[in-house]
Amino acid sequence: xxxxxxxxxxxxxxxxxxxxxxxxxxxxxxxxxxxxxxxxxxxxxxxxxxxxxxxxxxxxxxxxxxxxxxxxxxxxxxxxxxxxxxxxxxxxxxxxxxxxxxxxxxxxxxxxxxxxxxxxxxxxxxxxxxxxxxxxxxxxxxxxxxxxxxxxxxxxxxxxxxxxxxxxxxxxxxxxxxxxxxxxxxxxxxxxxxxxxxxxxxxxxxxxxxxxxxxxxxxxxxxxxxxxxxxxxxxxxxxxxxxxxxxxxxxxxxxxxxxxxxxxxxxxxxxxxxxxxxxxxxxxxxxxxxxxxxxxxxxxxxxxxxxxxxxxxxxxxxxxxxxxxxxxxxxxxxxxxxxxxxxxxxxxxxxxxxxxxxxxxx
Numbered sequence: 001x002x003x004x005x006x007x008x009x010x011x012x013x014x015x016x017x018x019x020x021x022x023x024x025x026x027x028x029x030x031x032x033x034x035x036x037x038x039x040x041x042x043x044x045x046x047x048x049x050x051x052x053x054x055x056x057x058x059x060x061x062x063x064x065x066x067x068x069x070x071x072x073x074x075x076x077x078x079x080x081x082x083x084x085x086x087x088x089x090x091x092x093x094x095x096x097x098x099x100x101x102x103x104x105x106x107x108x109x110x111x112x113x114x115x116x117x118x119x120x121x122x123x124x125x126x127x128x129x130x131x132x133x134x135x136x137x138x139x140x141x142x143x144x145x146x147x148x149x150x151x152x153x154x155x156x157x158x159x160x161x162x163x164x165x166x167x168x169x170x171x172x173x174x175x176x177x178x179x180x181x182x183x184x185x186x187x188x189x190x191x192x193x194x195x196x197x198x199x200x201x202x203x204x205x206x207x208x209x210x211x212x213x214x215x216x217x218x219x220x221x222x223x224x225x226x227x228x229x230x231x232x233x234x235x236x237x238x239x240x241x242x243x244x245x246x247x248x249x250x251x252x253x254x255x256x257x258x259x260x261x262x263x264x265x266x267x268x269x270x271x272x273x274x275x276x277x278x279x280x281x282x283x284x285x286x287x288x289x290x291x292x293x294x295x296x297x298x299x300x301x302x303x304x305x306x307x308x309x310x311x312x313x314x315x316x317x318x319x320x321x322x323x324x325x326x327x328x329x330x331x332x333x334x335x336x337x338x339x340x341x342x343x344x345x346x347x348x349x350x351x352x353x354x355x356x357x358x359x360x361x362x
Contacts, residue, residue: 001075002039006067012361013326026051029323032060034104046107048274049323062101075112082280095252099277106278114346125311132309134320134339135163142169153187162337163193170201195221204233234265249299261292272299
């Protein structure tokens with residue numbers, strides 16, 4: 001189970017239909033894909049995915065250099081590997097760029113470790129269940145017209161989702177924000193929970209106004225209403241609103257999560273697998289969140305997050321944003337709003353090698 005080889009590729013998959021997120025056009029999903037091969041023939045893989053190509057090749061090169069440090073290590077020693085990579089590159093960390101570069105390797109190690117012992121990732125991490133509630137999040141952008149938004153919500157509901165999350169941007173009035181949520185609710189029909197994401201685009205006074213208005217309109221979740229550094233602002237919203245204030249996908253380190261928890265700034269924590277640096281730190285942060293009696297959710301990458309959230313008792317919901325379908329043979333799909341882990345050891349995912357080759361842009 002000794003690591004003999006590590007390879008890294010950049011895989012850019014064009015979108016059939018682009019959209020606007022964070023004020024920027026999105027036309028492709030860019031992956032940094034790492035593969036780890038062991039002395040006994042096991043291969044594990046992991047990846048991160050971003051909507052834009054900026055700096056993705058720089059991340060990939062950092063992943064290659066960090067991957068070289070893993071050669072000769074036992075694939076089961078995931079904690080040692082993570083700490084070794086963090087120590088070697090501490091001058092560019094902690095967090096930020098370093099975590100993005102480490103995450104594909106850490107995920108690949110856990111995949112290989114699971115294959116080595118013949119166990120799925122969720123069971124290696126605790127095995128509380130093999131599924132988690134999923135909410136629809138794709139094609140619900142603030143760049144959509146009202147008609148497009150309503151149709152997209154209707155499509156998600158028809159596909160069995162019992163909860164949807166739409167983005168709300170900075171350039172809408174309070175009434176327009178409520179209108180968009182109402183249109184989504186009408187499109188989805190009864191029994192479908194409507195959640196909203198403010199994308200950190202509001203100041204605190206506006207967030208208070210729109211938060212109350214959305215709450216009165218029946219919205220059940222308010223994500224990232226203000227910047228994640230504004231802990232006092234988030235705490236005041238959490239105290240003032242009856243609906244949960246959610247966030248933390250933009251946090252990187254255990255210390256950042258600790259500070260956020262201590263400030264009582266959120267009701268529900270959302271973890272981003274790439275930003276925290278992979279599975280190894282994810283499990284530590286999830287335990288910290290549990291100590292504060294708070295549910296934990298996953299930000300994108302549902303095919304891997306389903307394992308992590310299923311493994312812990314306070315796993316709440318996973319964001320179903322399937323950005324890697326084209327490079328996988330078996331992207332898990334929700335059934336009646338529930339996502340189940342892929343069959344097989346490790347994360348259970350299988351690469352579509354022909355697609356990977358076609359979209360590789362090294």
